[in-house]
Amino acid sequence: MHPKNPWRKILEALSSLKLTLACLGLLMALTVICTLAQVPLGTHLAVDRTIRTFLVWWHPEGSAFKFPVFPGGGLIGSLLFINLALAQFLRLEWSRRKLGLWIAHLGLALLFLGEFATAFFQVESHMPIEIGQTRDFTEDYRQQELAVAAEVDTEHSAVTAIPETVLKKSEEISHPSLPFKLRIKRFYPNASLNVRQPSDPPPEATGGIGSNLTVLPAPLATGDDQQNAAAVLFEAVGSGQSLGSFWVSNALGAPQGFMVEGRNYQFSLRPRRYYLPFSLTLKEFHHDRYAGTDIPKNFSSLVRLSDPGHGEDRDALISMNNPLRYGGKAFYQSSFGKNDTLSVFQVIQNPGWLIPYLSCILVSLGMLIHFGLKLASTLGGSR
Amino acid sequence: MKRPAALLAASFAAGLLIAASPLFSRGPASEFDVQGFSRLPLLEGGRIKPVDSFARNSLLMIRGQQNLPVDRQRLSATQWLLDAMFRPEAADTYKAFVIDDPDVLGLLGLERGKERRFAFWQIEPKRDEIRAQAEHANMAEPARRSRFQTAIANLDSRLELYERIKNTIVVSGSDDPVGEIQSLAKLLPKAMTAMHSPKKSSTASKKALKNLSETLERYRFLAQTAAFKPLPPQSGEAQDSWGSIGDAATSPTGSLEDRPGLLAYLRMAQAYKRADAPAFNEALRSFQALLAEQHAAAASSARSEEIFNRAQPFVSGMTLYVMALLAVFIWWGTLRENARAVSMGLLSAAVLVHTLGLGARVILQGRPPVTNLYSSAVFVGWVAALLGLLSERFHKKGFAAAGGAAVGFCSLVVAHHLSGTGDTMEMMRAVLDSNFWLATHVVTITIGYGATFLAGVLAFAWIARLHLLKKPDAETDKSLASLTYGVIAFSLFFSFVGTVLGGIWADQSWGRFWGWDPKENGALLIVLWNASILHARWIGAIRERGLMVMAVLGNIVTSLSWFGVNMLGVGLHSYGFMDQAFWWLVVFGIVHLLIAGLALLPRRHAYTSK
Numbered sequence: 006m007h008p009k010n011p012w013r014k015i016l017e018a019l020s021s022l023k024l025t026l027a028c029l030g031l032l033m034a035l036t037v038i039c040t041l042a043q044v045p046l047g048t049h050l051a052v053d054r055t056i057r058t059f060l061v062w063w064h065p066e067g068s069a070f071k072f073p074v075f076p077g078g079g080l081i082g083s084l085l086f087i088n089l090a091l092a093q094f095l096r097l098e099w100s101r102r103k104l105g106l107w108i109a110h111l112g113l114a115l116l117f118l119g120e121f122a123t124a125f126f127q128v129e130s131h132m133p134i135e136i137g138q139t140r141d142f143t144e145d146y147r148q149q150e151l152a153v154a155a156e157v158d159t160e161h162s163a164v165t166a167i168p169e170t171v172l173k174k175s176e177e178i179s180h181p182s183l184p185f186k187l188r189i190k191r192f193y194p195n196a197s198l199n200v201r202q203p204s205d206p207p208p209e210a211t212g213g214i215g216s217n218l219t220v221l222p223a224p225l226a227t228g229d230d231q232q233n234a235a236a237v238l239f240e241a242v243g244s245g246q247s248l249g250s251f252w253v254s255n256a257l258g259a260p261q262g263f264m265v266e267g268r269n270y271q272f273s274l275r276p277r278r279y280y281l282p283f284s285l286t287l288k289e290f291h292h293d294r295y296a297g298t299d300i301p302k303n304f305s306s307l308v309r310l311s312d313p314g315h316g317e318d319r320d321a322l323i324s325m326n327n328p329l330r331y332g333g334k335a336f337y338q339s340s341f342g343k344n345d346t347l348s349v350f351q352v353i354q355n356p357g358w359l360i361p362y363l364s365c366i367l368v369s370l371g372m373l374i375h376f377g378l379k380l381a382s383t384l385g386g387s388r
Numbered sequence: 389m390k391r392p393a394a395l396l397a398a399s400f401a402a403g404l405l406i407a408a409s410p411l412f413s414r415g416p417a418s419e420f421d422v423q424g425f426s427r428l429p430l431l432e433g434g435r436i437k438p439v440d441s442f443a444r445n446s447l448l449m450i451r452g453q454q455n456l457p458v459d460r461q462r463l464s465a466t467q468w469l470l471d472a473m474f475r476p477e478a479a480d481t482y483k484a485f486v487i488d489d490p491d492v493l494g495l496l497g498l499e500r501g502k503e504r505r506f507a508f509w510q511i512e513p514k515r516d517e518i519r520a521q522a523e524h525a526n527m528a529e530p531a532r533r534s535r536f537q538t539a540i541a542n543l544d545s546r547l548e549l550y551e552r553i554k555n556t557i558v559v560s561g562s563d564d565p566v567g568e569i570q571s572l573a574k575l576l577p578k579a580m581t582a583m584h585s586p587k588k589s590s591t592a593s594k595k596a597l598k599n600l601s602e603t604l605e606r607y608r609f610l611a612q613t614a615a616f617k618p619l620p621p622q623s624g625e626a627q628d629s630w631g632s633i634g635d636a637a638t639s640p641t642g643s644l645e646d647r648p649g650l651l652a653y654l655r656m657a658q659a660y661k662r663a664d665a666p667a668f669n670e671a672l673r674s675f676q677a678l679l680a681e682q683h684a685a686a687a688s689s690a691r692s693e694e695i696f697n698r699a700q701p702f703v704s705g706m707t708l709y710v711m712a713l714l715a716v717f718i719w720w721g722t723l724r725e726n727a728r729a730v731s732m733g734l735l736s737a738a739v740l741v742h743t744l745g746l747g748a749r750v751i752l753q754g755r756p757p758v759t760n761l762y763s764s765a766v767f768v769g770w771v772a773a774l775l776g777l778l779s780e781r782f783h784k785k786g787f788a789a790a791g792g793a794a795v796g797f798c799s800l801v802v803a804h805h806l807s808g809t810g811d812t813m814e815m816m817r818a819v820l821d822s823n824f825w826l827a828t829h830v831v832t833i834t835i836g837y838g839a840t841f842l843a844g845v846l847a848f849a850w851i852a853r854l855h856l857l858k859k860p861d862a863e864t865d866k867s868l869a870s871l872t873y874g875v876i877a878f879s880l881f882f883s884f885v886g887t888v889l890g891g892i893w894a895d896q897s898w899g900r901f902w903g904w905d906p907k908e909n910g911a912l913l914i915v916l917w918n919a920s921i922l923h924a925r926w927i928g929a930i931r932e933r934g935l936m937v938m939a940v941l942g943n944i945v946t947s948l949s950w951f952g953v954n955m956l957g958v959g960l961h962s963y964g965f966m967d968q969a970f971w972w973l974v975v976f977g978i979v980h981l982l983i984a985g986l987a988l989l990p991r992r993h994a995y996t997s998k
Contacts, residue, residue, distance in 0.1 A: 376877050379874075
């Protein structure tokens, strides 16, 4: 390529170490911003708005516009990754002297890929399970789904679940398993539900408990242990006529529903469920304390893992720092309750979970080689 | 032997002697075998420790010091504990409670003169008021409490600790605990028969029953309030089921002879109260003999810990680091080889004492060296001092030695101030209870902290030379810069590996490698900062001066990551939470910014040298 070729120039700029320094500086600033933002926003929201985004947006209160104010983690991370890869191939010579740097930077690149893989592919959910109970699904408390249960017989029902992402976007939802359509009128990720006062505007819901409530949107919960009370208002329409409008929320316990074509249908907004091809049964839960104190020493759950599809049927012990990895998912001891009869597992599905391990080994090795060679030559030279 | 070598050996030996001297001090004279008592094992905070550790930690929490002056003599922590438990009428008059807050003093109706320490009897009349105010304060989140609320809640918890100590072995103020337990032992069978006899109970047995229930009530109260559990498990009981006096007295099984510890403690209490030293010592001997026979492991670990407490290796270490630093200054001032030898001898002694202290903690606790904020401070100093001592072998100009000694000293001072919150060998909460990860992630990342601080202090030396030296010495400056660069590279390695290992631990324990939690972000900042220094130096964006400025600022980054993020009060790493240290951190930051600013000023003697 000609040196004045514009592509060449762009390549030069993208692979320059000045860009590396600038990115490192920006990343440091972003890390500080993210850390400070956690005080008012909580970790999850702060990370979503600063790191897991391409731009950090500023949304002035009461304004419909938002302005990009800082590059987000996605942008800085991609730039650093491109810069690292290009600099490596365009600027760093292949030689024994530079071997350590090659290995260390390769490990670093892997670490970036791992973090991107996590951002895009990781699915996080929970499984609360009581002693004696068997579960074959996990729940994501951060996302809701509208579950429509059609009664099959007195003990079974067929459930059609509509995820939050669909509720947010669609106006009308129909599904072959349902003899009616759902017109989504409102969706609030977090809402305040109050008993309707006489002075309130007329109720938007015509049926169920919602006709006695006033539902208003609320700001998203910020604390890491707070939950949103999502609420959805929909109208069910079957064969051209309205079957009623309902407010459904995960904060409402009582089931709501109606009869259509001689069948009972019930609605609920519940944490999004992920079904597993296997099941866990909690056999024992232990909460050990240090002698004479309430300081927790260990939590452990003995579960029966049963996967008829793969012929697995065995006991597994899940304890602090010792997850159960099975079927591409990892089950961690996360919490407990109900007087030590309930155990809660955090369930993570992350196909890239091994990448950081590999990366750590590569970077350590690379730095050892590089700095070792340097130290040897400095000491050798000084004598 | 040549003179410098002899001097080095002599100063090394002298340093060790200084460090060993506390072991030979006898403490205040007493006819009671206080030391023997201080070595008795007990269960508190989930682990077996000597009476001495409990007494020191309690007095440290209440008074801020490990001893207490009374009538021109100094009571040891154990003497204070003995008085509090067995002669509360005396202990109540000791000025043991530090109260600084003017509003709390106002509430108590006390005047703040020269004295900021007050005796329990001065506070007691307002005890109920303090409790009510503290309950009110405890309803607010810690971060939202006013200064008064924090102070009153703190005073209340110290008073509660003192009151529990007073009601651990005997109900505070009992005159005849031995007689009481003996009559209980006699009464109990009678009462049993009275209860089970079909006949109508006589007035005498009714009275006996009433007496009995009152006595039992007193022991139940003791079982609830006891500040520690001093009675070892009986044969057949689980290893860690130590009991309190109240538990043992109210347990329905067994006669008094089956509970030799119970009787021994009550005898000691009675003898101490009656100032009968021979009887106290005899009861103590009998209990010691029992422990040696049946609970040798607990007794010997308690004894070792008492010796460790008395040796105070980290206090001696502080002294030796200062002496070594002074010797380096004398060497730089006089350029005499002898001064250099003395400084090396002292620094080696200091590092050895520091190492022994760390080793002793590791053995006593059965854990890797870093388990909490206190031990991280001890470890950071050790890493810097050791690294300084080793670098000095290759770089014989005294900078590495002085830097190591300075960081060693400062971090031990920080550790000393962090120790006031209680037991420094506290038990690890469930998620942290992993020796493997404590040994890998925590230790590596703390090595990174120590090295970053050493690089920062080396930069101080470069800046001092810049402005103090009349004749520039480019060669020394350059070698100082390459030393600093090397230390930063070392630090980058350990902070990177430590940070990633932390991620892997997080992946193992709660299923996410990196959660952008404040402590993780702090660690990442150190890595990014050190990486920026190395890359900037490599492409020539900074030279010697820039390297030094960045190394000094590295200290700010490290201290924010180490302490600052804990003050935000978010995240999963709540291993060290504190609020008072905030202003010290601000001062630390400002001082470093000023020093970095100094590096940017032109050389002061630039013109005179021409």
